Amino acid sequence: MNSPVEHLFTVLNKTAEILQEELSCSYLDAIAETGENLFHETILQDEVSELTKKRLEKEYSLIKMDKFSNEEIRKAFQLLILKGMKNSAQPNHQMTPDTVGLFISYLITKLMEKKSNFTILDPAIGSGNLLTTILNQNSNKEITGFGVDIDDLLVKLAYVSANLQQHSIQLFNQDSLEQLFIEPVDMVVSDLPVGYYPNDIGAEKFELRAEKGHSYSHHLFIEQSMKQVKEGGYLLFLIPNSLFNSEQAVKLNQYIKDNSFIQGLIQLPISLFASESAAKSIFILQRKGATIIPPKQALLVDLPKFSNKVAMNDIIERINEWFKEEKSESSPV
Template sequence: MSITTFNELYRCIDEGAMYLEKQKGLTYLEAIAVVGEVIFQETDQSTNADETTQHLNELMKEINVDSLERETVRKAFQMSVLKGMKGAVQSNHSMTPDAVSLFASYLINKITSDKKSPIRVLDLAVGTGNLLTTVMNHSPLKVEASGFEVDETLLQIAFANANLQKHTIELFHQDSLQISLKPSDIVVTDLPIGYYPKDDVAANYSLYSGEGHAYIHHLMIEQGIQSTDSGGYTLFLVPNFLFESDQAAELHTYLKEKTTILALLQLPKTMFKEQQHGKSFLLLQKKGAKTKVPRHALLADLPSFDKKEALADMMKQINKWFAEELNL
């Protein structure tokens, strides 16, 4: 049985997406989801299929679905999505970079090192599923995952991505701020940033002041904490200016009341073209009977992910902090 490589799968997705762009007038991102579904379904090769389907089937013949490895699928989809997003105009069409997703997996593996399978993981803004499936692929534990996404195109890509990786993920085409969610062990989300326009929904949250729009990233932090079990964890990608904005005082008070702030790790500045777009990992533990309170939070600026020695040294320091402060 031949093994389908990353290059073969990416070429197949790319060629199929470009064909659908031309023939059906779809955007490249919309076409990625269609191609992924065709590969997953291993569409019938009958001559009764229309010309478009027959052409896609011809492209897909080289793909051995049974041999697809999860990371091969994830990386091929990631490369295709990145190409599609270069031409996208929607501000919400962005994806968590691979190195960041892998570091998030490392942090989640640290905080779950004393857990037993399965663990429940929730992503409040799942996008194309790259962050969530990276966490699943690198966890030694069984993961029961769920994710919410308001953008239909991104959700369709996440669905195809999960199917080809043979992951079972509950995916919802819904605004995660508008519903009450069952508690998870971990919430991990690359937060959307900006104002949330639905004041009637925001009014249900403690972090809505009633004056102007609330910040969506603040509301999602609150929703994440509410949707975590007592003693559970949240790992958010937050803007570097999180604690410097006009609503920062209320957020800080809320976090101190509901959680223990474990870590704030700033991503390398070289990852961002403009300083105001810089992000950090914010790791929190919801207060509960088994909450571990460190003597001091882990605060650090992460080195460039390309500098392997510096990154290895940083991870040694992080491992030491987890061991000494949280016994993990």
């Protein structure tokens, strides 16, 4: 018997394929279309034939959305998007691995333990998978999410996915490094887009711009995020392990020191990534503020493979102990 995720994936995949053929659109566009149909409980595409409508209705009748948990919906949607992205060559279309999303969610649970409600921004939201993972793992809290992405298709997918999971996320389809019309948030989380920012004029307003040539977009994202978080607010970034090896690293280091306290650096298992050069770490910062105390010691961890349960349990115990010691003395956000 199929699992709920497989059952939902099968219906969404089949209806997406039907719409892809009928509308002559991409598979990713078709996922957004079929997701919209499910959310509105009607077929929204006027241009499809009566026969296609009947085929779609027959497929949709096989599922009841209220019978699925948010995590089941997210995972089925994630599988569809991964299938669609196999045909997409854009590196920033890559999704954050699930194990990493769950581990980041755990860290956020620990950081925001004393808060019953908070606001969170992902300035490179993509299809929304990382942010909805966090919201699902913190369902006992009242969280308002914000997401920004320049790619209109990814924003549409994030919108459909959030609707199906009934999450409160405000989405903005724009260049994340332009002015954001979002009030400062309690937390920023982002799998940083790594590369060069092509808009040299737009980069001029940033302290971390390059003196010559294109600036690093991931450096500018860190600065933009710092501006968007409240004093005492947290920033969790997925960063390339090579972040502090570039010729612009000295400037970045100084900026981070001037504006925040480093709370932790957690190196992810190399085995998660295609190559050692593609490996990433989780970087945790806290924006400075009048009442914010720096940690006695930053949390520095090399994670074992997630499949190594004994080693992972030891690490989790160590992390929990660190939070207990540090957070009992520091001010809440």
